Amino acid sequence: MNELADLTEELVAIPSHEDETAAGDAIEEWLRAETDARVERDEAGNVIAYKGATGDPDADTLALVGHHDVVPPADRQTTGEGNAGGYVVERREGRIFGRGAADMKGAVAACMLAFRDAEPPVDRTLAFASFVGEEVGGEGARHAIDEGFAPDRAVVAEGSTNYSKPGVTDVAVAHKGRRASTLVASGTAAHASEPEAGENAVYRASDAIDEVRELDAPEATVFGERASGSLAVTMVRGGETWNVIPERCEVTIDERTVPGDRADIGRAAEAVEGVAWEIDQDLPPMACDDDAFADAALAAAREVHDELGLDAPEHVVKPHATDAGWLAEAGTDPLVCGASEPGEAHTETESVGVDVLERCYRIYEDIGERAF
CATH class of the missing domain: 3.40.630.10 (Zn peptidases)
Structure with missing residues (x-):
């Protein structure tokens, strides 16, 4: 043809x-x-x-x-x-x-x-x-x-x-869909020689990552076909220099969603003080x-x-x-x-x-x- x-x-x-x-x-x-x-x-x-x-x-x-x-x-x-x-x-x-x-x-x-x-x-x-x-x-x-x-x-x-x-x-x-989101951990900067004077945003981000690792990935069944989503931390960005306690750390999450189910990423933000959840893209x-x-x-x-x-x-x-x-x-x-x-x-x-x-x-x- x-x-x-x-x-x-x-x-x-x-x-x-x-x-x-x-x-x-x-x-x-x-x-x-x-x-x-x-x-x-x-x-x-x-x-x-x-x-x-x-x-x-x-x-x-x-x-x-x-x-x-x-x-x-x-x-x-x-x-x-x-x-x-x-x-x-x-x-x-x-x-x-x-x-x-x-x-x-x-x-x-x-x-x-x-x-x-x-x-x-x-x-x-x-x-x-x-x-x-x-x-x-x-x-x-x-x-x-x-x-x-x-x-x-x-x-x-x-x-x-x-x-x-x-x-x-x-x-x-x-x-599957794709939801891209960011956990933003906020802290307080301090000189690294006195870490107790600040709040380390990287540590807070690490605690949030631990929460994400415990979440179930989305799952669904359509016409007898099993659709399994996924959830993964793909980037971590925090700190500006070697001798300053970081006041901000961002954790990027790639989630593959399925019809009718999504991971409860908000739970990670709720579980850790100073962490907020932002959705960057949500393809259904x-x-x-x-x-x-x-x-x-x-x-x-x-x-x-x-x-x-x-x-x-x-x-x-x-x-x-x-x-x-x-x-x-x-x-x-x-x-x-x-x-x-x-x-x-x-x-x-x-x-x-x-x-x-x-x-x-x-x-x-x-x-x-x-x-x-």
């Missing part, structure tokens, strides 16, 4: 790590040229399109969702500095190499073609959305949701390939609560795999936060299904398999046409 590979290369070649405008322009122009859908571009730069039962207020809406921003490229992946230079794109040995090929312009291209080609049931609105700002905390998704983007269901085309076994594209029914986890949708999506994926002579995909839990978390928080039932394989995104050798993109296109088209 050369059209899909060509469209992927076209999108990958457009720089979008500092400014997503040109990539959004390309997506918008393609949708207007290739479909009769209602195409919108909001103030944030998100591209959203609708077709099917758009005039029926009782129609369900299914959205195919991606993002067209990328993380900054390595030197070898760009032909110039910033958005002034293009990205290097290569196709060889059945794969497309370039920044954003896996995460996630290849999957966006597959969604675009599936959106164009799918014929949804008469009582369904089929939507397509490509967001900006996913890599910096879901800025585009949050803006779209605030402006009223509220599909009943969504297939978020982030990576789910090679999760249950090699060579399959699975359907993730849940994923995701769980799909629509059994029929999850089963239908898996059936679609299995039919495609069976036709290709591949092993059957499974319902899985994805370890990484995506825009599906923001959608779930807003009331959408999302699933994650996409071409990116573990270890491909954000690397100097980032790539995606053309055959896997074609597989995803077929899955998305089938889900768009399937009754739930």
Whole structure:
């Protein structure tokens, strides 16, 4: 399917790590040229399109969702500095190499073609959305949701390939979130020759760390799949010089949350005098609560795999936060299904398999046409 590979290369070649405008322009122009859908571009730069039962207020809406921003490229992946230079794109040995090929312009291209080609049931609105700002905390998704983007269901085309076994594209029914927080220990400075004259913030931080080590990591079960979170102190910063009792010490904590459960980090702050807890980032986890949708999506994926002579995909839990978390928080039932394989995104050798993109296109088209 050369059209899909060509469209992927076209999108990958457009720089979008500092400014997503040109990539959004390309997506918008393609949708207007290739479909009769209602195409919108909001103030944030998100591209959203609708077709099917758009005039029926009782129609369900299914959205195919991606993002067209990328993380900054390595030197070898760009032909110039910033958005002034293009990205290097290569196709060889059945794969497309370039920044954003896996995460996630290849999957966006597959969604675009599936959106164009799918014929949804008469009582369904089929939507397509490509967001900006996913890599910096879901800025585009949050803006779209605030402006009223509220599909009943969504297939978020982030990576789910090679999760249950090699060579399959699975359907993730849940994923972990990420909460980044800081315990701030305050003390009183004094000369280190008279430590009793001060209050050592590092000691207070150490006591708080001991409390964190006793906390249970988050856990949940979704569709029989166990989702286990994690909790870890990742940085400690305190003191300014060798002969002064430190008056401040900061402890950074990385927590991977799961649907319905989070660690009680506040307990560590409450247990130690002079320690406060600050939340720096909170990317929500995701769980799909629509059994029929999850089963239908898996059936679609299995039919495609069976036709290709591949092993059957499974319902899985994805370890990484995506825009599906923001959608779930807003009331959408999302699933994650996409071409990116573990270890491909954000690397100097980032790539995606053309055959896997074609597989995803077929899955998305089938889900768009399937009754739930």
